[in-house]
Amino acid sequence: SANTSATSDSEASSEDTEYKYGEVQIPALDGALCGAPIYIAYENGYFAEEGLDVKLISADAETRKIGLNDGTIPITNGDYMYFQSIEQDVDVTVVDGLHNGCIKILVPKGSDIDSAEDLIGAKIGVDEIGGTPYQVSSLWLENNGVKANGNDAQVTFLPYSDGNLQLEALYSGEIDAAAIWDPVGAKAIASGKAEALLDIGTDDIFADKYCCFIYASNKVLDENPEEIAALLRALHKASQYINDDPESSAKIISEGGYSEIDDIDMAVELLQSYQYPTLEEFESGERDVKEQVQFFAEQLYDIGYLSTPADELIDRLYTKVDY
Amino acid sequence: MKNAILEVENVERIYKDEDKETLALKNVNFKIEEGEFVSIIGASGCGKTTLLRMIAGLDQIEKGNIRLRGEAVGKNNQQIGYVFQQGSLFEWLTVEQNIAYGLKASGQYKQKNQLVKEYITLTGLTGFEDVYPHQISGGMAQRVAIARALVNSPDILLLDEPMGALDSFTRANLQDKLLEIKHKNKITMLLVTHDIDEAIYLSDKIIIMTPRPGKISEIMNIKIAHPRNRSGSEFVTIRNKLMEKFALASEDALPEYVI
Amino acid sequence: MKNAILEVENVERIYKDEDKETLALKNVNFKIEEGEFVSIIGASGCGKTTLLRMIAGLDQIEKGNIRLRGEAVGKNNQQIGYVFQQGSLFEWLTVEQNIAYGLKASGQYKQKNQLVKEYITLTGLTGFEDVYPHQISGGMAQRVAIARALVNSPDILLLDEPMGALDSFTRANLQDKLLEIKHKNKITMLLVTHDIDEAIYLSDKIIIMTPRPGKISEIMNIKIAHPRNRSGSEFVTIRNKLMEKFALASEDALPEYVI
Amino acid sequence: MKGLIKSVAGLVAALLIQIFVPYVDGENLTEYPLGPIRLSGNDLYKILLIGLAIFWVILWMVSQKNKTKKKIYQKKSSRRLALGLALAAWDIAGSKFQLLPQPFFPGPAGIAQAFLEDGSAIWENTLYSVRLFAWGFILGAVIGIVTGVLIGYYAKAAYWVEPVLNICGVLPAVVWMPFALILFPTSFQAAVFLLVICVWFPVTSLSALGIMSTPKVQYEAAQMLGASKLRQIFTVAIPHALPQIFTGIITAEAFSFTNLVMAEMMGQPGGLGYYINASKAWSAYYKVFAAIVVMAIMFSLIKWGTDKLQNSLLRWQKGVVK
Amino acid sequence: MKGLIKSVAGLVAALLIQIFVPYVDGENLTEYPLGPIRLSGNDLYKILLIGLAIFWVILWMVSQKNKTKKKIYQKKSSRRLALGLALAAWDIAGSKFQLLPQPFFPGPAGIAQAFLEDGSAIWENTLYSVRLFAWGFILGAVIGIVTGVLIGYYAKAAYWVEPVLNICGVLPAVVWMPFALILFPTSFQAAVFLLVICVWFPVTSLSALGIMSTPKVQYEAAQMLGASKLRQIFTVAIPHALPQIFTGIITAEAFSFTNLVMAEMMGQPGGLGYYINASKAWSAYYKVFAAIVVMAIMFSLIKWGTDKLQNSLLRWQKGVVK
Ligand SMILES: Nc1ncnc2c1ncn2[C@@H]1O[C@H](COP(=O)(O)OP(=O)(O)OP(=O)(O)O)[C@@H](O)[C@H]1O
Ligand SMILES: Nc1ncnc2c1ncn2[C@@H]1O[C@H](COP(=O)(O)OP(=O)(O)OP(=O)(O)O)[C@@H](O)[C@H]1O
Ligand SMILES: [Mg+2]
Numbered sequence A: 001s002a003n004t005s006a007t008s009d010s011e012a013s014s015e016d017t018e019y020k021y022g023e024v025q026i027p028a029l030d031g032a033l034c035g036a037p038i039y040i041a042y043e044n045g046y047f048a049e050e051g052l053d054v055k056l057i058s059a060d061a062e063t064r065k066i067g068l069n070d071g072t073i074p075i076t077n078g079d080y081m082y083f084q085s086i087e088q089d090v091d092v093t094v095v096d097g098l099h100n101g102c103i104k105i106l107v108p109k110g111s112d113i114d115s116a117e118d119l120i121g122a123k124i125g126v127d128e129i130g131g132t133p134y135q136v137s138s139l140w141l142e143n144n145g146v147k148a149n150g151n152d153a154q155v156t157f158l159p160y161s162d163g164n165l166q167l168e169a170l171y172s173g174e175i176d177a178a179a180i181w182d183p184v185g186a187k188a189i190a191s192g193k194a195e196a197l198l199d200i201g202t203d204d205i206f207a208d209k210y211c212c213f214i215y216a217s218n219k220v221l222d223e224n225p226e227e228i229a230a231l232l233r234a235l236h237k238a239s240q241y242i243n244d245d246p247e248s249s250a251k252i253i254s255e256g257g258y259s260e261i262d263d264i265d266m267a268v269e270l271l272q273s274y275q276y277p278t279l280e281e282f283e284s285g286e287r288d289v290k291e292q293v294q295f296f297a298e299q300l301y302d303i304g305y306l307s308t309p310a311d312e313l314i315d316r317l318y319t320k321v322d323y
Numbered sequence B, C: 001m002k003n004a005i006l007e008v009e010n011v012e013r014i015y016k017d018e019d020k021e022t023l024a025l026k027n028v029n030f031k032i033e034e035g036e037f038v039s040i041i042g043a044s045g046c047g048k049t050t051l052l053r054m055i056a057g058l059d060q061i062e063k064g065n066i067r068l069r070g071e072a073v074g075k076n077n078q079q080i081g082y083v084f085q086q087g088s089l090f091e092w093l094t095v096e097q098n099i100a101y102g103l104k105a106s107g108q109y110k111q112k113n114q115l116v117k118e119y120i121t122l123t124g125l126t127g128f129e130d131v132y133p134h135q136i137s138g139g140m141a142q143r144v145a146i147a148r149a150l151v152n153s154p155d156i157l158l159l160d161e162p163m164g165a166l167d168s169f170t171r172a173n174l175q176d177k178l179l180e181i182k183h184k185n186k187i188t189m190l191l192v193t194h195d196i197d198e199a200i201y202l203s204d205k206i207i208i209m210t211p212r213p214g215k216i217s218e219i220m221n222i223k224i225a226h227p228r229n230r231s232g233s234e235f236v237t238i239r240n241k242l243m244e245k246f247a248l249a250s251e252d253a254l255p256e257y258v259i
Numbered sequence D, E: 001m002k003g004l005i006k007s008v009a010g011l012v013a014a015l016l017i018q019i020f021v022p023y024v025d026g027e028n029l030t031e032y033p034l035g036p037i038r039l040s041g042n043d044l045y046k047i048l049l050i051g052l053a054i055f056w057v058i059l060w061m062v063s064q065k066n067k068t069k070k071k072i073y074q075k076k077s078s079r080r081l082a083l084g085l086a087l088a089a090w091d092i093a094g095s096k097f098q099l100l101p102q103p104f105f106p107g108p109a110g111i112a113q114a115f116l117e118d119g120s121a122i123w124e125n126t127l128y129s130v131r132l133f134a135w136g137f138i139l140g141a142v143i144g145i146v147t148g149v150l151i152g153y154y155a156k157a158a159y160w161v162e163p164v165l166n167i168c169g170v171l172p173a174v175v176w177m178p179f180a181l182i183l184f185p186t187s188f189q190a191a192v193f194l195l196v197i198c199v200w201f202p203v204t205s206l207s208a209l210g211i212m213s214t215p216k217v218q219y220e221a222a223q224m225l226g227a228s229k230l231r232q233i234f235t236v237a238i239p240h241a242l243p244q245i246f247t248g249i250i251t252a253e254a255f256s257f258t259n260l261v262m263a264e265m266m267g268q269p270g271g272l273g274y275y276i277n278a279s280k281a282w283s284a285y286y287k288v289f290a291a292i293v294v295m296a297i298m299f300s301l302i303k304w305g306t307d308k309l310q311n312s313l314l315r316w317q318k319g320v321v322k
C-alpha cells in the first residue's frame, strides 16, 4: 500500500494543479523519522501546492551526495556529514535547518560508564567512520577533554553498517558504547537494555541546535532557486504541522509505510523531542542556521575534522535562500 | 586417357616454427581422373593431411599448383567435399540437420532438400534422422560426415583417415558403403589412410608417400575386379608387396609417439 | 593336461533395468591353462566386457562360479591385472608414476621399485618416463596401461579390447610387443577383441561368442607356430573359417550403432 | 506409501508443535483481515503447512502412475521429512521458546505475520525489484554474450578487452556507484548499470571461453560446406559455446541477486532491498526475513526458468554430461 | 626495438603532459616529507612513470635473449602504449583541465598525493585486509574442498548438503551478518565467517563437479591395482578434480574480494574497505582511489600466486586445454 497509494493520493488531490517544476526526486525513504516533514509535506499535499511533483526515493548518503552534486536531487536532509565533502568541493550547501537531536550515545543499562572520561580506552560503535554519530561523539569527547582524533586518540571507533548489529555488539560487550541514530537508539532505551550517556537533544553543546539540516544542490540553486524556495516552503508547512499535531503526524507516517513504526507512542515522543520549528520560528529567524553551521564548523576544525578554518568555509557551507 | 579432374604439380610446403623449419611436402606431383578412387598411404607425419588441406583450400599453396578441372583451387570451393578424421560433426544438430547444413549454407535448401533424404537412405541412416551425434556410434557418425560432404554435390570427395578410429567390423562395413556410394553417384574420391588393406580393398590407384619430407615414392595401380576378396591371392600378393615397401621405407620411422 | 589357472563355470548374468531385463550372459563355461593366450571374440554387446569384469571382481557374480587357481575370485584381487579399453591412465601422473601406482598402492614400492624400470624397458617406453599421458600416442598409452597392470606381478592379465582405437600400424606393433611380454614373463593372458586377425595372430585358443544372450558358440585351438605370418596359408584358412562363422552368427546383428 | 508418510510426517510434527506448544512469553500476534476472514501469522503458517502437505499428497498420487516419478518421490521424501522437522525446530527455537536471539531470528509464524501485515507493500516492492532485475539482467546478459563472442572469435578484440575485463571483474560495487550515478541521468538507470556490470563480467568471460574452445575443425567443416564467416559465428561458434554461456548466466544470476540489494540503495523508490533496509531501521527483522523469503522464491523461479530454457536449448547435450 | 619504443612512448607522453601542461586552476598540491626529501603527488606520479619506463626497458633487455620472450614483449607493447596514453588522457581530464566531475574523479597525481598524505594509514589498513582475507579465504577454500570432495564422492552427502548449498549460495550478506555477529565472540571472527561463506560456495560446488565427473574406469583401475577407497579419493578423485577446484578458487577470489569491503563494515577497526568507506564519507575520493589501486595490486598478486600454484600442480594439463 505504501508507495502506490500515496502516489495515487497525491495524483488525485493535485490533478488540476500545474506542476511548475516537473518531477522532483527527494531521498527520504530510509525508515527513520528525521525526514518526517518530507513525508508529511508529501502526504498532506504541501509539495503539490507549491507546484512540485515530488517522487520519494531511498538513497544512501553517497547517492544523496552525488545526486545533489549533479543536480538530480535538489535537497536532502542531513547532518554535518557533508561538511567535509563541501570542503572537498562537492557542490552542496546548507540552506536551512530541519530539527534537533536524533543521535544518542548508548551504554548498556547499569554500565559503569557515565562520563566522557570513562570512555578513555573504550571502543565506540558508529554507523560509519566519518558519519554524523562519529563526528558528534568526537565533538562531545573532545569538548570533555578526551582525545578522539589523531594518532593519540584515546578511543577506538568501529563501524557497524546496521544499527541493530551495533546494539547487539554493545550488549555482548564487543563495544563499550554505541553512537547511534534514532529510532534504533530510542527503541533500545525503551527496551530497558541500554541507557543514554549522551542525548544531543538535551546535552549542553548540542541542545537547541539543529542536528539535521537541509542541504541543497548548488546546481539547482543556481539554475532554479525558486524550486528550492518552494521546497522549503512546503517543508516549513509540514514542520508546523508536526509541531502542532505529532500524534496524527506519526499516524500518517506509519500508515504511509514510510517508517516501519511498531510503537506509535515512541514515535510521537521522538517527533516531539526533535522540536520541529514552527512557521513563526522560521520567519523570525530566531534559530540562526548560519550561526549554528559556523559553530559546528569551528568545532570540527578545532578537533581536526576540517582542515579549513570556519571563516573561510562558511560561505560555501551555508547559502541563504529567500522564501 | 580420361580427363584429369585434379592435377597436383610440384607442390611444396614448409612449416615455419619459432626456431626450426619443417619441410612437410616436397615435389609432389600426381593426377586424378574423373571417377577414380585414389588412396594416399604413408606413415604418420609424412604430410598427407597437409596435402589434402591444400587441395581443399584450407591451407595456402605456397609453391606449386593445384588445379581442379583446370582451375586453381582456392577458398570456399564447394566443388570439393571434405570428410575429416573425426569430431567434425555439429553436436548440436541432429543427423538430418547436419546433413542439410551445406544446402542451407549455400542457400539451396529450398530447391534441393530432397537430397538430404536421399543421402540418408544411401548411407543407411534411415530411422536416425532426429538423433544427435553423441547418440550414435563412431561408424554411423562417419557416415553422417560423408553424407554431409556429399549433399552439396561436390566433384571430388577428400577423405582424411575417416576410419582411423573404428573397429575392424565397422570399418569393413563402411568401406563397402563407400564403394556403393562411389559407384552410385560416380564420384571421384581421394582417401588418406594408414591401413594397407583398406587402400587395396578400395582403390584404383594407391599413392605411396615417404616420411619427412613427404614425397611420392610410388604410384601403384590396382586392377582387381570388385567386389574384392581380402583373402584372394591377388590381394595377398599386392599386400605383401606394399608391406615390403613400407618395411624398407619406414623401418624405424614407425609412428610410435606424438609429442 | 596342464593346470587350469582360471575356471569359469555356468556363469550367467542378467541386467535389470527400469522395466526390462537383459540376459547378457548365459551358461558360460571354459578353462584357461597356465601360460595360455586366450582370445574372446564376438560382436558388440555380446557380453565380453561383462564376463571380463566378473572375472576381475568388478562386477558381482550372481550365478555360477569363477575360480582363479581354485579359489573364488572377489574384490581387490591383485593376482589379476586388467587393461581397460582406453582412458584409464591417470592423466596427472607421469608414465613412470602411472606404472609405479600399483606398487605404491600395495605398499611394495620400496622393495620392488626396480620392477618399474624393468617394465618401462620391456614395453619400450624408455625415454618417456617423465612424460604425461596426453603427450604420448594411443599406442604408447596402451603400453603404459599394460606395464601398469603387470607391475604387481598378476597371475593373469585381462585385456578388454586394448587396441580398439589404434590404427593398423600401431596395432601390429603392439601385438608383437604383447607376445614378447607374454613369453618373457610367462604370463597368462585373456584378450577380448573385435578383430579376427588379431585373435588369430596372438592366441593359442579363441573363444567365439554369440550375440545376445552371450553364449560360447565354439572354442578353437590355433596351433600355428610363432611368429605367425598374416598372409600365410594356414592363417588365411583359419581366417576364412572364422569369417564364415561370423557371417552366419551375426549377419544382421552387426554392431551398427549404440544408442 | 512409505514415501508419502515420511514426506508428510515432518509437516504434521511442525503443525502439532505450532498448535500445542504455547509461546513462552504468551505472545499474541495481531489478526489481520484477509478477504472475509481475519488471520494471525500463526494461522497463516498453519494454513501454509497444511497446504504444503496437501500438495505433497497430490504429488504422491500423481507419481504413483509412473515408475520413475515414484522413485523420485520416494528419494526426495527424506529431505521433505527433514524440512518439516526443521520447521518444527525453528518454530520452537524462534517463536515458542525464543531461544534464537530476538529480534534477529523470528520464527516462521512471525514471518507469516509480515505477509499479513504488509502484504501489498511486499508485493509492490517485489514488482519493483523484478523490473530492476529484469532490465539489468537481460541487458547485461545480451551485452555479455555479444562481447564474449567478439572476444572469443577475434583475437584482436580479446587483446584489448581482456585487461578491461580483468580490472572490472574485481572492482567492488562500492567503486562503481559514484561512477554510475554521475554517468546516468536517472538513478534507475544507474542501478540497472550496476547490475549490468556484475552480470556482464561472468557472462562475457565464460562465453569467450566457450567460443575459444570451439575446435578449428568445426569451423573448417562449415567453411567447406559453404558457410560464410558470419554464418560460422551463428551456426558453429555460438551453439558450441551455449553450455558455457549458460554457466555464465547462472553464475551471474546468483551474483547479481546479491547485488540487487545494494543497487536499491541508490536512489530507488522501492524494491525488496529498499524494503529490507527500511525494515531494519526499526528492527523489524520478521519483515526482513519475509523479503528474503520472497527473494528466495523469486530466485528459484528465475533459476527454474533458466533451467527450462537450458534444457530445451541444450537437449542435444543430454547424456553427454552426467 | 620497435616494441621498446612503443612501450615507452606512452609513458613519455604521460610524463611530458604532467610536466608541461599547467593546472587549469593553478592547483598546488602540498608537499610531504618522504625520507630526506619533500614530494608532492605530482612528483610521486612522475617518479612512478619514470620507474615504470625503466622497468620496461630492463624487461626489454632481458627479453632480447629469448625468442619467445621477445615475441611476448612485442605483443604486449601496444597495450603498454595504450596504458601510457590512457594515463596521459586521465591526467589531462582528471587533474589538468578537470574535465571529469570533481572531486569524484581525481587525476593520477591526486591519487599519488593520497599515498604521500596517508601512506602509513593505507599500509596498516592493507595489512589488516590481508590478514582478514587470508583467514577467510584459506579457511573457506579448505572447508570448500573437503565438502566438495564429500559431496562428489558420497551420494548420501550430496543428498543432504546440496539443498543447503543451493540456499546458502544466494543468500545476500545482509542475512548472514547478524547471524555471524551473534554466533562468533569477536567481530573479526564474524568477518572471517562472512568471507568463508562466500568462498565456500563456489569452491564446494565446483570441487563436487570435478569429483563427480571422474570416470568410473579410473576408480576401477586404481582398485584393480590394489588401492583402498581412501587412497582412491586422494590419488584419483582429487587430482582429477583439481582443475575444477582451481576454477572454484579463482571464482571465489573475485567474489570474496568484493565481499571484503562489506565484511569490514562489520565492526572492524581497519582494512581497505574500512578506509574506503571512511574516505568516501568525507568525499576524499583521491584516497578512495588510492585504496582501490592497492586492492587491484593485492588482487593481481593473489591471482599471480594462484596461477603459479595452478601451473605447477596442473602441469600435466599443459597442452590439453588451449
Ligand atoms: N601447423 C603446423 N605447424 C608446424 N608443423 C606442422 C603443422 N602441421 C603439421 N606439421 C608438421 O608437418 C608434417 C606433416 O604433417 P601432417 O599432419 O600433414 O602429417 P600426416 O601425414 O597427416 O600425419 P598423420 O598420419 O599423423 O595424420 C609433420 O611433421 C608435422 O609435424
Ligand atoms: N550396466 C548395464 N545395465 C544394463 N545393461 C547393460 C549394462 N552393461 C551392459 N549391458 C548390456 O549387456 C550386454 C553386454 O554388454 P557388454 O558391455 O558386456 O558387451 P561387449 O561384448 O563388451 O560389447 P562391446 O564389444 O561393444 O564392448 C549388452 O547388451 C549391454 O547393452
Ligand atoms: Mg593426418
Ligand SMILES: [Mg+2]
Residues within 6 Å of the ligand: C048, C049, C050, C160
Ligand atoms: Mg566391451
